[in-house]
Amino acid sequence: MKKLLYFLSIFFLLNTIHSQGVKTFFKSPEGKFFVSADLHIHTVFSDGSVWPTIRVEEALRDSIDLISLTEHLEYQPWRADIPNPDRNRSFQIAAGYVKKQPLAVVHGTEITKGMPPGHFNAIFINDANKFFDNDKKPLDFEKAIKEANNQGAFVFWNHPHWESQRRDGIARLDPIHDKIISKKYLHGIEVVNMSTFSEEAMQIALDNNLTIMGTSDVHVLIDWDFNNERESFHRPLTFIISENRTIKSTRDALFNQKTFVWFHDLIIGKEENLKMVVNENFSIKSHGYDFDRYNSKQILKLELINHSVAPLKIKYVGEYNFHTEFNFFEIKPKSKIEVYLKTLKVLDTVELPFEILNYVIAPKTNLSILKNISVK
Numbered sequence: 044m045k046k047l048l049y050f051l052s053i054f055f056l057l058n059t060i061h062s063q064g065v066k067t068f069f070k071s072p073e074g075k076f077f078v079s080a081d082l083h084i085h086t087v088f089s090d091g092s093v094w095p096t097i098r099v100e101e102a103l104r105d106s107i108d109l110i111s112l113t114e115h116l117e118y119q120p121w122r123a124d125i126p127n128p129d130r131n132r133s134f135q136i137a138a139g140y141v142k143k144q145p146l147a148v149v150h151g152t153e154i155t156k157g158m159p160p161g162h163f164n165a166i167f168i169n170d171a172n173k174f175f176d177n178d179k180k181p182l183d184f185e186k187a188i189k190e191a192n193n194q195g196a197f198v199f200w201n202h203p204h205w206e207s208q209r210r211d212g213i214a215r216l217d218p219i220h221d222k223i224i225s226k227k228y229l230h231g232i233e234v235v236n237m238s239t240f241s242e243e244a245m246q247i248a249l250d251n252n253l254t255i256m257g258t259s260d261v262h263v264l265i266d267w268d269f270n271n272e273r274e275s276f277h278r279p280l281t282f283i284i285s286e287n288r289t290i291k292s293t294r295d296a297l298f299n300q301k302t303f304v305w306f307h308d309l310i311i312g313k314e315e316n317l318k319m320v321v322n323e324n325f326s327i328k329s330h331g332y333d334f335d336r337y338n339s340k341q342i343l344k345l346e347l348i349n350h351s352v353a354p355l356k357i358k359y360v361g362e363y364n365f366h367t368e369f370n371f372f373e374i375k376p377k378s379k380i381e382v383y384l385k386t387l388k389v390l391d392t393v394e395l396p397f398e399i400l401n402y403v404i405a406p407k408t409n410l411s412i413l414k415n416i417s418v419k
């Protein structure tokens with residue numbers, strides 16, 4: 044009950060992400076919802092260049108379900124011009140603006156320290172002003188991370204591979220990181236930040252049961268950084284595999300590592316999560332052996348269908364050969380291709396093993412799946 048009241052106090056009217064006008068980026072299985080999220084965004088209230096309502100409009104244009112404006116606690120370069128001492132203002136302006144829109148804004152902030160420990164986002168906080176002491180100085184790192192956890196925040200490590208803080212671009216743990224992980228104060232890690240992807244950060248996530256995150260960390264207009272003439276060049280998004288579209292369920296899913304990241308053409312996440320995505324978004328339809336194109340009756344016609352907004356880059360790794368193709372296929376977003384498989388004998392069912400080359404489940408490792416097709 045106490046927990047429930049806590050939530051109500053944080054989210055007041057914003058407990059459910061509205062579902063009207065929701066865009067399906069990836070088909071989800073019955074009873075699951077893939078909530079699209081960008082949980083690392085800046086405005087003029089820290090070092091960004093735009094007003095919070097512009098972030099809301101951008102997210103609506105990108106059909107995003109959930110955002111958080113995560114202003115730096117320790118860095119406010121425009122404070123001479125925007126001297127509002129209330130660190131909750133950015134959230135309040137955005138959240139006040141989104142009422143009845145198909146989008147939710149959750150309250151967040153960026154704890155901004157030198158490396159180690161680096162930068163950390165705390166989202167689902169209820170008061171950013173509590174990250175300052177009585178002299179209005181930002182809390183030191185360990186106190187700040189504790190305060191975030193006291194507020195029930197989901198805490199993730201931002202850009203652990205940022206070249207300004209790690210000159211070699213390699214994400215690695217310092218003793219302070221081990222400490223906050225062992226205390227369960229850290230729950231997630233960015234493997235994708237803006238235009239960068241860190242396989243080392245991914246390994247840290249897998250080794251320490253941290254949630255895999257990808258964010259825009261946008262400071263200027265989103266279109267300047269991401270939506271240029273290349274259609275596939277979208278902002279990085281984290282998809283949260285939620286039981287329903289409430290904030291509570293979405294938050295629980297984040298803590299339970301139920302995410303995957305869409306970055307350029309890559310889908311990045313834990314194996315069980317990516318299996319769920321590919322099962323729903325890659326389907327194969329059999330047209331049997333009896334069709335017009337070849338005078339055979341022994342060659343199987345198949346349709347490979349991609350239901351998602353990302354391309355599918357797949358390699359067939361089974362025993363048969365194709366009649367018109369090699370073993371590599373790219374299926375463009377929301378489209379399909381026809382292939383012809385020489386199964387030698389006429390079969391009732393066929394098992395087709397594939398590697399999904401652009402689905403990443405670990406450093407240097409892509410997802411493997413087995414499709415069972417009934418020939419009909």
Ligand SMILES: [Zn+2]
Nearest residue numbers: 153162201202
């Ligand atoms: Zn940062």
Ligand SMILES: [Zn+2]
Nearest residue numbers: 083085153260
């Ligand atoms: Zn940032």
